[in-house]
Amino acid sequence: MPTPRAPLSLGLFMPNCSYAYSISTYKPEVDDWTYASNLKIAQAAERAGFDFLFPVAKWKGYGGKTNYLGTSLETMTWASALLANTQRIQVFSTVHVPIFHPLVAAKMGATLDHISNGRWGLNVVSGWSEREFGQMHIDVIPHAERYARTSDYIEIIKALWTGEPGTINHHSQWYQITDGWVMPQPTRRPHPPIANAGVSDDAKEMAARWCDWAFISLPSAAATAEVTSDIKARARRHGREIKCAGYPFVLWRDTEREVADERRRIIEHCDREAVENWARGLAPHSGSFDNFSVEMFTLGGGALPIFGTREQVAEQIDQLYRAGLDGMLMVFLSYYDDTLRFEQEIMPLLRQLGTVG
Numbered sequence: 001m002p003t004p005r006a007p008l009s010l011g012l013f014m015p016n017c018s019y020a021y022s023i024s025t026y027k028p029e030v031d032d033w034t035y036a037s038n039l040k041i042a043q044a045a046e047r048a049g050f051d052f053l054f055p056v057a058k059w060k061g062y063g064g065k066t067n068y069l070g071t072s073l074e075t076m077t078w079a080s081a082l083l084a085n086t087q088r089i090q091v092f093s094t095v096h097v098p099i100f101h102p103l104v105a106a107k108m109g110a111t112l113d114h115i116s117n118g119r120w121g122l123n124v125v126s127g128w129s130e131r132e133f134g135q136m137h138i139d140v141i142p143h144a145e146r147y148a149r150t151s152d153y154i155e156i157i158k159a160l161w162t163g164e165p166g167t168i169n170h171h172s173q174w175y176q177i178t179d180g181w182v183m184p185q186p187t188r189r190p191h192p193p194i195a196n197a198g199v200s201d202d203a204k205e206m207a208a209r210w211c212d213w214a215f216i217s218l219p220s221a222a223a224t225a226e227v228t229s230d231i232k233a234r235a236r237r238h239g240r241e242i243k244c245a246g247y248p249f250v251l252w253r254d255t256e257r258e259v260a261d262e263r264r265r266i267i268e269h270c271d272r273e274a275v276e277n278w279a280r281g282l283a284p285h286s287g288s289f290d291n292f293s294v295e296m297f298t299l300g301g302g303a304l305p306i307f308g309t310r311e312q313v314a315e316q317i318d319q320l321y322r323a324g325l326d327g328m329l330m331v332f333l334s335y336y337d338d339t340l341r342f343e344q345e346i347m348p349l350l351r352q353l354g355t356v357g
């Protein structure tokens with residue numbers, strides 16, 4: 001008998017950065033980036049039965065009226081506090097390969113694993129933004145090299161977490177580690193989950209070889225099956241398994257008319273300057289977001305719109321699951337309220353459909 005597929009893992013793409021919900025000035029409320037808001041949302045998500053929380057790691061904003069993502073909480077320290085104040089939910093941190101030395105990331109990660117009794121996970125990103133890295137005089141290297149370096153990075157972290165401490169050696173173009181030592185090692189076996197966010201061929205191949213999760217952008221719902229089956233097939237060729245998580249903007253109202261109005265307001269208030277800075281930085285160096293329109297970038301910075309009535313939204317989420325997504329990191333317009341509403345209005349429908357446990 002084949003093993004039944006695990007239910008969809010539900011996560012929030014947390015608002016640890018300003019304007020996390022969209023590159024738009026539409027939302028009149030106070031921004032959610034503060035720690036107090038993040039903690040309130042995290043605890044609500046835990047009560048609602050969500051599985052994980054996921055941040056954005058940013059070092060500078062993208063200009064315009066919003067200065068998109070310009071105010072942000074660093075994600076290792078952010079995770080530490082959220083983990084100390086929750087009991088069950090998993091929390092990821094995101095590290096940029098050129099910024100955190102792998103031994104430092106392994107050490108911090110092992111500490112977070114101990115603080116949380118094995119509820120922490122690591123998202124490794126290669127880094128793409130000259131705007132962010134330029135202030136530190138760190139170069140954004142060519143795409144293929146970026147991912148070659150990220151492979152080495154993850155190989156080192158895994159060795160430090162699972163090998164005999166004091167015996168880890170690695171000598172490559174990117175790193176020199178001699179008798180590497182990380183103690184304590186994480187409690188979680190074989191090691192805390194490692195994700196990569198990216199979707200170019202270089203990213204897919206690297207993630208398939210080294211990662212437990214691929215966090216991917218999706219140009220359309222229709223593209224999901226192709227992207228997820230490609231990544232999973234690549235992993236199988238390396239004798240491994242990988243899970244895929246997508247990043248949708250989930251918005252629902254009682255009527256389609258109300259949803260369309262809400263969408264129009266977000267788009268009408270698009271911060272074009274920030275969108276252009278975001279797209280200019282991301283697209284030319286990436287295979288992931290190359291064909292995204294201004295509207296697609298405006299909604300959650302490139303999130304997949306899952307808009308409709310509650311039934312339509314539940315149906316679309318279920319279809320993404322059937323198309324191979326194992327997890328979702330959702331962007332919400334009003335994070336706290338929508339987390340409560342999701343539990344009451346969408347979760348029961350997903351249970352009926354058999355999408356979540």
Ligand SMILES: Cc1cc2nc3c(=O)[nH]c(=O)nc-3n(C[C@H](O)[C@H](O)[C@H](O)COP(=O)(O)O)c2cc1C
Pocket residue numbers: 055056057058094125126127128129197198199200201202203204215216217246247285286287288289
């Ligand atoms: C779900 C998701 C989360 C991401 N999180 C971050 C992040 O926190 N910080 C960052 O600099 N880039 C982040 N990225 C960008 C990716 O790491 C990647 O560089 C980008 O998607 C371009 O893809 P590519 O590197 O495969 O060309 C994220 C991308 C996705 C799809």
